[in-house]
Amino acid sequence: MSAFTAVTYDVCPHESLFEAMNSYVIEKEEDIKAAAAKAAAQDVAPVVHVYQTPVEDESAPLLYKEYTFDAYTCRCGEPRE
Numbered sequence: 001m002s003a004f005t006a007v008t009y010d011v012c013p014h015e016s017l018f019e020a021m022n023s024y025v026i027e028k029e030e031d032i033k034a035a036a037a038k039a040a041a042q043d044v045a046p047v048v049h050v051y052q053t054p055v056e057d058e059s060a061p062l063l064y065k066e067y068t069f070d071a072y073t074c075r076c077g078e079p080r081e
C-alpha cells in the first residue's frame with residue numbers, strides 16, 4: 001500500500017501565514033483521521049494535510065485529504081482581555 005504522511009500547518013489569516021510545521025508518518029494500521037487529529041493536538045495545528053506517497057513515484061506525494069480543527073484556530077483576531 002502507499003505511505004501516508006500527516007503534515008501540520010500553523011495558520012494565521014491575519015498575518016497571511018500558512019506554514020508547515022512537522023510531518024508524521026502514519027503507520028499503516030492507524031486510522032488516518034485519528035492520526036491527523038493526534039498530530040493536530042500535538043502541534044496545536046488548525047490544519048493538517050495528509051499526503052499519500054505513491055509506491056511508483058516516491059518523490060511525488062499527493063494531497064490525499066485536508067483536515068481542519070476549529071479548536072486550534074488562531075485567536076489573534078479576537079479582542080484582547
Ligand SMILES: [Zn+2]
Nearest residue numbers: 012014074076
Ligand atoms: Zn492569527
